[in-house]
Amino acid sequence: MRIATYNVNGVNGRLPVLLRWLQETKPDIVCLQELKAPQEKFPEAAITAAGYNAIWLGQKSWNGVAILSRGLEIKEVRRGLPGDDEDEQSRYIEAIINDMLICCLYLPNGNPAPGPKFDYKLSWFKRLQDHAKYLLKEDVPVILLGDFNVMPTELDVYKPERWVDDALFRPETRAAFKKLLDQGWTDAIRKLYPNEVIYTFWDYFRNAYGRNAGLRIDHFLLSPHFAKRLKKAGVDKDVRGWEKTSDHAPVWIEVK
């Protein structure tokens, strides 16, 4: 079973790229972030025609997350991350598929830091830690996956020294990610490739993709029992080189 995450950076603007990637790689489950579409503008017909069921949480202009599955039933568990009824940003959706709990997330960027956006990022992170801790008590395999907007270590940044003050790499951000991992989650890519340079995002500027000046910010965190079922993982890096593509590449794992 192949499970993927892909920050599409506009689901309608990237629809040809998304459909081509689905057709070529046929993932069983897909989490999307940055739909940048209101609830009623999600391209449901095209996704259905491609053979996928979908649930989604849209928002006008920004954010937005979705879970797709190729023929498998999607049982939605919740939409929105618990812990703040005032939070109106569409960044979290959770569903049971094939007896797995799939938690699709788009963690706030947080720049500029310090400032209110960074405060929001850290408070969102805290809510995620609390919810993740709760999920570990559930008797079900869990995956937290999506765009975490965190480079966990220096290995995950092309030039770490340039990013130390950035919201994606500040000590508070890395500490929050580590605190989450320390609950017992496994970073799937790093478990299989502990020492390799692997990126999931390349800026549109400065020929970042051509220079491989990238970041690893899209992650899969597996609950303890689930981690034992991990077989493969990878980045569909070539997709980042397609026309009219997102600045992220799709990332995937295979579990048995």
Add this chain to the structure above:
DNA sequence: ATGCCGTGGAAACCACGA
């Protein structure tokens, strides 16, 4: 070192992203 590009929405610019 830097939104230099790209999107969506509104309004021919702006907010936002990482």
